[in-house]
Amino acid sequence: MTAHPALIEWPGDASDAAGLALWTSAEIATATGGRASAPFAVSGVEIDSREVREGDLFFALKGEASDGHRFLDGAFGKGAAGAAVEHACFGPHVLVSNTATALEDLGKAARLRADAGIIGVTGSAGKTGVKEALYAALDRSSRGRAHRSVKSYNNHVGVPLSLARMPAATRFGVFEMGMNHAGELSALTQLVRPHVAIVTTIAPAHIGHFSGEEAIADAKGEIFEGLEPGGVAIVPHDNAHYERLRAKAALHAARIVTFGQHADATVRLIDAVPAVGGGTLVTADLGGRKVCYTIAQPGAHWVANSLAVMAAVEAIGGDLGAAGLALAEMEGLAGRGARHTIAASGGDGSGAALLIDESYNANPGSMAVTLQQLGQTPAKRRIAILGAMRELGADEARYHAELAGPIAQGKVDRLILVGPEMVALADALGKKPGSSLAAPIDVAHVDNTKEAQACLAADGVRGGDAILVKGSNSVGLGALVRALTAREQ
Template sequence: MTAHPALIEWPEDPSDAAGLALWTSEDIATATGGRASARFAVSGVEIDSRDVVEGDLFFALKGESSDGHRYLEGAAGRGAAGAVVEHASFGPHVLVSNTSSALEDLGKAARSRVDAGIIGVTGSAGKTGVKEALYSALDRACRGRAHRSVKSYNNHVGVPLSLARMPAATRFGVFEMGMNHTGELAALTRLVRPHVAIVTTIAPAHIGHFSGEEEIADAKGEIFEGLERGGVAIIPADSRHFERLRAKAALHAERVISFGSNRDATVRLIDALPAPGGGTLVTADLDGRKVCYTIAQPGAHWVTNSLAVMAAVEAIGGDLGAAGLALAEMEGLAGRGARNTIPASAGDGSGRALLIDESYNANPASMAVTLQQLGQTPATRRIAILGSMRELGADEARYHADLAGPVAEGKVDRLILVGPEMAALASALGKSGAGSLAAAIDVAHVENTAEAAQCLAADGVRGGDAILVKGSNSVGLGALVRSLTAREQ
């Protein structure tokens, strides 16, 4: 049987004629105002010599405590095809006056050369998950020509790096942008120049650098300043800062779309039901059109995230069907909700336990949501290992103490608190961990991740346990997750 050509051939696309190289030395020199020592072509861009693979362009960036020029030999040994440097070097290179400025210039050149729909994502929580879901949805429907910032490359180095890695044939680009000071996002969004800009939520993350949540909302609203003409702003309808965000968005966007449960939301949640095998079956109203889809990720926060994803896919001209499939298949991200099963170590060592990895970041809002989800997770015993929440300013003790309610809602049986800031929560719970909130909780307060690992090992992991690990990245709880999952390797 011979298949019909229309079923096995992609339609022709003008971008098919684009070269295979990501950048040539001539392109790099033109974009950066530098001088190439030789002709070369690269297939990737890297700033960490340890991550260089064959064919990469290595940027020798200078930092406060390091100088990338010291690692040129190592980068070349790993296969770098060329480098961007500030002083003449062995091997193929482009000589520039400032490598950090050159990286930004290359990012600008990458943005200028594509004919792509660009989405920018920011927010106090959920931005990485929304970015990954959008990428999966758009990549599925455009022959693999979607691009996104990897990991959490969302700062003044990560954003231009992510732009510089964008191929010329890209059809959709999704870029995460973060900030912890006023003015940072304004600079980043003018590099990205999105057609669609999303604010996922406003919460007291990095509030130590701001006077209050209102100032955080204003800083997140800076993402709209870089919108292209005719751009779309997407904002959370259920946020108490909605009107503030809408007013900011209206200054720069042709259209403002809201998402959430609010009856006036443009993309409105109609219903959310538990799906067979986990996740949620969602019914939503997309500006008068009803859609139904399944989300693999558990939790009410993912229901809300999915509404933002659907709003952005429609606004950028993507495929809603592909978006639904992507949400149904999307797995948890390492450090941000990944779920692993690990072998039991206590008793006879039989059975399996669930490890929920939320070790990358934490703020009061995300802590509350994640603990709520833990309480809804079937388990014979629930263990929460919670690390300090950083950059909360003068009210950090109150924010930590206020987690007593979410801990009770999480039906936690055993609680290991990590870091000096968690002393406030330990005090709020009392020595028994009971207080007036719930039945007694086994509470331990330790100083660091190593002590947390010892504390967990002392009682062991039992079959049927559900173990949540969550804290600010600087606490280092990712090392505990890696040690627990290493036994599976």
């Protein structure tokens, strides 16, 4: 049987003429001002020799504690097609004066050559989820020609690396940008040069490096400085620092789009109700046009995130239907809401418990919304394993103590606090020796992840449990999640 040509042929696209290689040695040398030892072509770019795949270009970066040149043997042994180096080596390479500068230059060249719609995402919380949802939506509607920064590659090394990995034929690029000091986003956004720039929310993350939340809002607002002419700024209307963000956006954006529940929001939430099987059914007004879609991820924070996603997809000229499908299918990210069913005994007799992995980061705002969602999660028993929140500065004790309220909203039955910073919360809950307060829940305070794991094991994981694991990444609760998911069903 002969298939009809219309069923087997994609429509033509000018970018189809682009070469299959990500970069040739000549292109790398031109972009970086370097000198190629021999002709070669690469299919990827990597900075960690342990992660090198066959065909990659390995950048031998020099850091404070290590020098990538020491790992050239390992990189070539794993199949690297070439390397960017500061001194000649035995394998195919491009010789540059400074590998860090060369990586940035290659990222700039990638951004310059791609005729793509570019979205930049930042915020105190939700930026990785929004980035992933945008990528899923735009990749679905562009024949697989969307690109995004992977993992949390959002700093002065991760952003140029993510740019350098962008193929010439890319139609849409989505880049996450992070910061913990003023001025960092200003530099990153000048590299990315987004057509659409999003601030998801402002909260006291990394506040130890700032004078207050206003200063955090100013630093996050730096993302608008890199907007291309005619660019769109997307701002959270419900945030306490909305006016400050909008004023910053007005200096650089041709158009400002707002999202939230506020009556004046450009992309406005009309209704959000629990969906069958979990998640939320959302109805939103996109400036006179109503859309209805389902979000697989539970929680009010994901409702807000979805509005930002819809605003960005419309602003960049994407497909709103594809965005709705992406949100409906999107699973939780590792360390950022992934849900696992793990084996359990006793309890309700189901033989299973729910593990909610939020182990990658934590700040007062994200702790509050995650605990609130735990309280709405059906469970016979709710266990929260909470790690310390880092980089909170002089008000660290207060921020930890104030989690007592969200813990009550979370309907927590068993609480394990991890890290010395959590002593303030233990005190607020009445568990500090000599306190007159009575704790309505079972609370344990331990120093580290290993002790937290032993504490949980002593009590056991029971059928019907819902276990939330959340804390700053440096606390190391990811190890506890990996130990628990080893028994995943």
